[in-house]
Amino acid sequence: MLVALFALMHVQAYTQTELRVDSKITDVTVFLNKAQVTREVKTKVGAGRSTLVVTGLTALLDQQSVQVSGKGKVVIEGISHRQNFLNEFNMPAKLKSLKDSVELLQRQLQLEQSQKEILNKEEQMLLSNQKIGGTQSNLTVAELKAMSDFFRTRMTDIVTTRMKHEDKIRKANASIVRLQRQIAEQNDMYSRNTSEIVVALSADAATAVELELNYVVGNAGWQPIYDLRATNTKSPVQLNYKANVYQSTGEEWNNVKLTLSTANPSEGGVKPELYTWLLDFYIPQPIYGNRKMEMQSKPAMRSMVAAEESAVVADRLQEVESMSGFVNTIQTSLNTEFAISLPYTVSSANKPTMVDIRSYEMKASYVYSVAPKLDNDAFLLAKAVGWEDFNLLPGQANIFFEGTFVSTSFIDPNSIKDTLAISLGRDKRVVVKREKLKDFSSRRTIGSNQRDTYTFEISVRNTKAESIQLIVEDQLPISMNSQIEITALDSGGARFNKETGKLIWEVGLQPNETKKFQFKYEVKYPKDKQISGLE
Known part of the structure; x- marks a missing residue:
């Protein structure tokens, strides 16, 4: 009986022991969307089968991406992932500091409020005892003056000190509100459920183990x-x-x-496949009363990628190094x-x-x-x-x-x-002017057509002390109707693109030099029509 009991205890000891271990993030590869996190675990295991539970991991990790490798005289028998809805992340130092600051301010606030309440009660006591010495007492002028001076001085001190406490109370409340907002923001990130990676190991003897965990996270x-x-x-x-x-x-x-x-x-790395493209005649379905039976097709399953919000990035001062x-x-x-x-x-x-x-x-x-x-x-x-x-x-x-x-x-x-x-x-040191030359622009009616001629002049002047290279751009209109004809009468030496109507001059200007460019075009259209967007 003792031998059987000893054997059962030995089997249970050899079978499995669960050990919760901490880990440290050592490497992170950040993709355009998602990131791969590498954690390091250092611990010791006993002989037999052991289960290491790596705790405190984000619940946002992709369990399909978990990889575990390591060093040591052990055999990794299995890996699994599970959610932990009971434990939360260890409170980070920043969040703990915020909460400690709130507690300190709340204690200061209570002290200031107590001091203010004491002053209020002292004020009430003084006001309720204004009949100095009672109704039967006869006070000398000196005693009455001394009591009056005391009353005035003390009431002034009470009012002044109370105002100081009220100012401290107001500032403390404002600081608490600001800190609580920051705490609420931090709590939203840290008060989530965590997850755990469970690693089953076996070893012939007690040994040190170093594991490396890799997993992909969202957000x-x-x-x-x-x-x-x-x-x-x-x-x-x-x-x-x-x-x-x-x-x-x-x-x-x-x-x-x-x-x-x-x-x-998030874009996926699997090559898309072309499936057979089938065509058939459309056969409308009968309509019964006010109910119309519509044909429905099953769309192919496609992966959807969520768009990321553009961050508003403020400009930073350039670092020394x-x-x-x-x-x-x-x-x-x-x-x-x-x-x-x-x-x-x-x-x-x-x-x-x-x-x-x-x-x-x-x-x-x-x-x-x-x-x-x-x-x-x-x-x-x-x-x-x-x-x-x-x-x-x-x-x-x-x-x-x-x-x-x-x-x-x-x-x-x-x-x-x-x-x-x-x-x-x-x-502003390059002076540019564009004007329509009325003497060289005209409007004529010939038969059933209207012919409008436009001439423009561009002048550029370099007032800088050094020569410059200048590109001047303008354009002619492009017709969208066969009844509207546009003719370039004079491009003024510009490079002209007939498809876009763009005119480009590339010139060099010496200091204080001025150059002028003229271009002219004609628009022909039916006289009973009006053109929008001309000039």
């Missing part, structure tokens, strides 16, 4: 953003490639090895990865974290451009080349010229041809 990703800087019209354009990294998984990525990838797992110097660019078979060699922290928050990726120089030529039909100001353009080598993605660009913020633009590599044109702002 994370990054968006590219660029700073384009030009020092002057002689220097190349500096392109600072940055990323807005966001995550609201509830996990804290503290001092992790961060890698940004241009891959997007940029993080871009610690980024390695890795070109994989399908995507580009930016590995940051220094540890980085990305908190679980509604606001993104700015990460510097790389800094590049692009050769650029500078030219002025003006379209006086729309705006008489000339705009300085930087035409940069070589951007194709930088693996750019569509994103917002903040433009700076001569150290001053100019505007916000958008870079879409898919729509750029060979030159990246960057508008650096207006230059």
Whole structure:
């Protein structure tokens, strides 16, 4: 009997023991949508079968993506994932600090309110004892004056001190409200249920184990953003490639090895298949009363990708030493990865974290451009080349010229041809004027047709102390009706595109030099018709 009992106890001890272990996030690869998190577990297991429960994981992880590998004299027998609706994340230091601050302010608030209440009661006591010495007492003038001075002085002190307490109470309440708003925002991220990864192991003897866990999470990703800087019209354009990294998984990525990838797992990687395309005649179904039977088809199942909200990114001051110097660019078979060699922290928050990726120089030529039909100001353009080598993605660009913020633009590599044109702002020193020459414009009626002739003159003057290259743009109308005929009588030496009607002059202007351009066109249409949008 004792032998059987001992054997049963031995089997139960060998079969399975559950051990809850902590883990640490060491690496995170952030995709354009989603991220892959790597955790490290270090523990010890005894002989036999053990079950390690890695706790405190986000509930947003994709259980199909879980991978576990490790080091040690153990065998991984199985991996599973489960939700934990009872335990919450360990309270992060930031959230704990906010709650501690609220508790401290609430204690101060109670103290100030108590002090104010004491002053109120003292005031009531003084007011209820205004009959000094009672009705039968005869007080001397000196005693009456002394009591009156005491009453006035004490009441003044009470009112003054109470006002100070009320001011402290008001400020404490305002601070508590602000802190509670921040706590509510943090609680929304951290008060979610957690999940756990369960790893079944077996070992012949007690041993140390190091496990590496990988899983993909949602509510994370990054968006590219660029700073384009030009020092002057002689220097190349500096392109600072940055990323807005966001995550609201509830996990804290503290001092992790961060890698940004241009891959997007949400798009899927499975090749689409063409199925047989069947055609048949449409056979309408009969209508019974007011009810119409409609044919229904089953649409093919397609994966839907949710669109991400564009972050409002504020411009930041340039750091003395940029993080871009610690980024390695890795070109994989399908995507580009930016590995940051220094540890980085990305908190679980509604606001993104700015990460510097790389800094590049692009050769650029500078030219002025003006379209006086729309705006008489000339705009300085930087035409940069070589951007194709930088693996750019569509994103917002903040433009700076001569150290001053100019505007916000958008870079879409898919729509750029060979030159990246960057508008650096207006230059009032290039004077432009466009006017209609009435003496060379006319309106005639010939037979059943109306013939309108228009002549315009554009004058440009360079008041700068240096020569410039200038592009002047204008246009002729394009007919959308066969009864409207448009004839270019004089293009003024411009490059004319008949399909778009655009006129382009490219000229050089010396300091204080003025040049003029004239163009003329005729519009023929039936005299009993009116044309909209002319001139």
